[in-house]
Amino acid sequence: MRHRLTKKSGNFSEWLIQKLLLLAGISSMLIMALIFVFLFKEAVRFFFTANPFDLIGKWVYDDWEGHYVFKMMWQSISEVPKYSLIPLICGSLLVAFPATVIAGVLGLGCAIYLSELAPSKVREILKPTLELLAGIPSVVIGFVMLAFIATFIQNTFHTKFRLNAFVGACGVALAVLPIMITIAEDAMRAVPKDLRDASYALGATKWQTVWGTVVPAAVSGISAAIILGFGRALGETMIVLMATGNAALVTGNIFSSVRTMTANIAAELGSVAQGSEHYYALFLVGAVLFTFTFVLNLVSEIVLNKMRQKLRM
Amino acid sequence: MLIAEENQGIGEKTNMGTRTLAGGVLSDREDVTRNPIKIFTRELDMYYGAVRALQGITAEIKERAVTALIGPSGCGKSTFLRTLNRMNDTIPGARIEGTVMIDGVNIYGADVNVAALRRMVGMVFQKQNPFPKSIFDNVAYGPRLHGITDKAVLEHMVEESLKKSAIWDEVKDRLDTSAMQLSGGQQQRLCIARVLAVGPEIILMDEPASALDPLSTAKIEELIHQLRKNYTIVIVTHNMQQAARVSDFTAYFYMGSLVEFGETKTIFTNPTKKETEDYITGRFG
Numbered sequence: 298m299r300h301r302l303t304k305k306s307g308n309f310s311e312w313l314i315q316k317l318l319l320l321a322g323i324s325s326m327l328i329m330a331l332i333f334v335f336l337f338k339e340a341v342r343f344f345f346t347a348n349p350f351d352l353i354g355k356w357v358y359d360d361w362e363g364h365y366v367f368k369m370m371w372q373s374i375s376e377v378p379k380y381s382l383i384p385l386i387c388g389s390l391l392v393a394f395p396a397t398v399i400a401g402v403l404g405l406g407c408a409i410y411l412s413e414l415a416p417s418k419v420r421e422i423l424k425p426t427l428e429l430l431a432g433i434p435s436v437v438i439g440f441v442m443l444a445f446i447a448t449f450i451q452n453t454f455h456t457k458f459r460l461n462a463f464v465g466a467c468g469v470a471l472a473v474l475p476i477m478i479t480i481a482e483d484a485m486r487a488v489p490k491d492l493r494d495a496s497y498a499l500g501a502t503k504w505q506t507v508w509g510t511v512v513p514a515a516v517s518g519i520s521a522a523i524i525l526g527f528g529r530a531l532g533e534t535m536i537v538l539m540a541t542g543n544a545a546l547v548t549g550n551i552f553s554s555v556r557t558m559t560a561n562i563a564a565e566l567g568s569v570a571q572g573s574e575h576y577y578a579l580f581l582v583g584a585v586l587f588t589f590t591f592v593l594n595l596v597s598e599i600v601l602n603k604m605r606q607k608l609r610m
Numbered sequence: 611m612l613i614a615e616e617n618q619g620i621g622e623k624t625n626m627g628t629r630t631l632a633g634g635v636l637s638d639r640e641d642v643t644r645n646p647i648k649i650f651t652r653e654l655d656m657y658y659g660a661v662r663a664l665q666g667i668t669a670e671i672k673e674r675a676v677t678a679l680i681g682p683s684g685c686g687k688s689t690f691l692r693t694l695n696r697m698n699d700t701i702p703g704a705r706i707e708g709t710v711m712i713d714g715v716n717i718y719g720a721d722v723n724v725a726a727l728r729r730m731v732g733m734v735f736q737k738q739n740p741f742p743k744s745i746f747d748n749v750a751y752g753p754r755l756h757g758i759t760d761k762a763v764l765e766h767m768v769e770e771s772l773k774k775s776a777i778w779d780e781v782k783d784r785l786d787t788s789a790m791q792l793s794g795g796q797q798q799r800l801c802i803a804r805v806l807a808v809g810p811e812i813i814l815m816d817e818p819a820s821a822l823d824p825l826s827t828a829k830i831e832e833l834i835h836q837l838r839k840n841y842t843i844v845i846v847t848h849n850m851q852q853a854a855r856v857s858d859f860t861a862y863f864y865m866g867s868l869v870e871f872g873e874t875k876t877i878f879t880n881p882t883k884k885e886t887e888d889y890i891t892g893r894f895g
């Protein structure tokens with residue numbers, strides 16, 4: 298007879314649950330890998346027919362000018378299709394960057410307020426409200442931006458285009474705000490009470506403690522929030538499709554219409570002939586976008602890990 | 611742990627000092643009993659919400675002397691300590707009744723600047739808590755808070771504070787490295803340096819050596835002995851021998867009340883209350 302301490306405790310159902318969970322874990326990783334492989338396999342085909350240099354621009358004969366000019370354009374439906382990624386990357390950055398700045402400033406302020414200043418009653422109301430904001434479908438945000446805010450912004454800044462990068466950026470900022478606040482607030486709450494006490498005991502005021510101790514100790518988490526927010530902003534599709542005007546221009550003007558990589562794919566992939574050069578070009582845009590956001594997520598994950606280690610020491 | 615091995619000989623002079631009830635000996639040192647009073651509490655009550663953690667504490671703490679607070683866990687030692695620099699203000703629901711006077715000023719008075727009070731009454735915590743910043747920035751934190759930005763002045767203050775807390779020689783070549791890389795004992799001395807840098811007159815220590823090894827503990831005790839010449843020190847300790855070694859006065863707390871308060875010599879050799887004797891000899895607690 299075996300001793301009860303040495304008897305195997307697991308029974309069949311426990312074994313099954315373990316294996317099922319393992320399966321779920323493996324399959325989600327597998328799906329990620331498959332997406333990656335599929336995306337890049339299709340994207341690479343672009344280079345079977347096209348010149349890699351086309352991704353930057355093309356020399357095209359200009360009838361008006363009467364000579365060849367170098368054009369950085371995305372013009373997929375044309376006698377001479379042009380697949381320059383420059384205007385799309387430019388559009389994506391011109392939306393994602395201001396969106397991150399807006400959401401970063403608002404989000405950091407909000408996170409500081411929530412974690413350090415808000416009385417617990419206010420916090421109890423604000424936190425769920427933020428989670429509600431995270432639940433608004435992006436098409437709704439896009440609609441509001443397009444229908445109302447765009448007009449307001451045009452009247453305020455007297456912009457040439459009603460739908461422009463800035464309108465899109467405002468909408469995207471709204472969409473990425475909740476996740477940024479959540480991560481930044483978590484990072485600040487993770488700062489041990491010990492450190493705040495040390496600061497107060499040296500005669501620091503609340504604000505000096507927040508700014509001199511809590512924020513620096515949470516700086517990795519806050520950076521991670523910003524990087525992740527930027528990644529999300531790059532990937533946001535519906536809002537930019539609706540609110541940015543979708544003109545693929547190479548520009549630095551925040552009040553100009555732009556077209557982002559995401560909007561470009563969403564707008565064109567539905568009506569493209571499968572297996573055509575245009576089709577592969579769109580996959581290439583997708584692959585570039587994937588790489589951007591993958592790297593950003595990776596960096597934010599590394600930064601967060603570093604912070605956890607720093608605070609544990 | 612603290613059982614007195616032998617009862618005869620207690621209170622007798624040995625060639626090293628005076629043997630105590632807790633075992634070990636008291637070192638002979640200069641008389642501080644006539645030093646002026648630095649802190650005076652009268653009928654001090656302290657509540658956490660509805661829970662009363664201190665009841666009617668009346669005590670006089672002498673200047674430039676070490677006062678040890680002893681007593682079983684949860685008896686209110688830390689709570690009492692925190693009333694002296696108003697760190698209890700940061701705890702929601704905490705409230706006091708009665709008065710705490712420092713240099714004759716009621717520190718709970720309406721016109722008291724809490725930041726200035728905490729500069730004057732520094733605090734060292736049970737678990738060493740350096741900021742995740744460089745050694746230099748840890749010590750310069752306080753002075754910077756109070757508006758000092760001049761590099762040379764800061765460097766001077768940092769050096770002085772590190773010297774006073776007996777850690778300068780160990781860190782002078784690596785002031786720019788992270789304080790997190792120091793050993794526990796070094797971190798605790800750094801925390802003391804950080805307190806000294808804001809120029810306090812009183813230093814509160816809440817079991818400053820309880821998380822440290824014996825060697826680091828000895829260093830902290832030696833440091834307390836040095837600091838005693840210029841600062842008023844109030845120290846909480848769980849370790850009876852430590853209280854006997856480092857302090858001039860001892861206060862015995864039990865369940866939120868101050869049971870007995872007097873010269874360490876007296877408390878440890880000839881306490882007036884039976885409870886004090888029981889606690890010190892390790893019969894309970």
Ligand SMILES: Nc1ncnc2c1ncn2[C@@H]1O[C@H](COP(=O)(O)OP(=O)(O)O)[C@@H](O)[C@H]1O
Pocket residue numbers: 658661663681682683684685686687688689690701
């Ligand atoms: N932040 C707090 N909130 C509520 N009760 C507390 C708090 N801190 C301490 N107490 C209570 O006050 C009493 C005294 O605690 P404390 O001063 O920490 O004791 P000691 O330092 O002597 O071990 C204990 O009963 C403890 O549970």
Ligand SMILES: [Mg+2]
Pocket residue numbers: 687688689816846
């Ligand atoms: Mg305590």
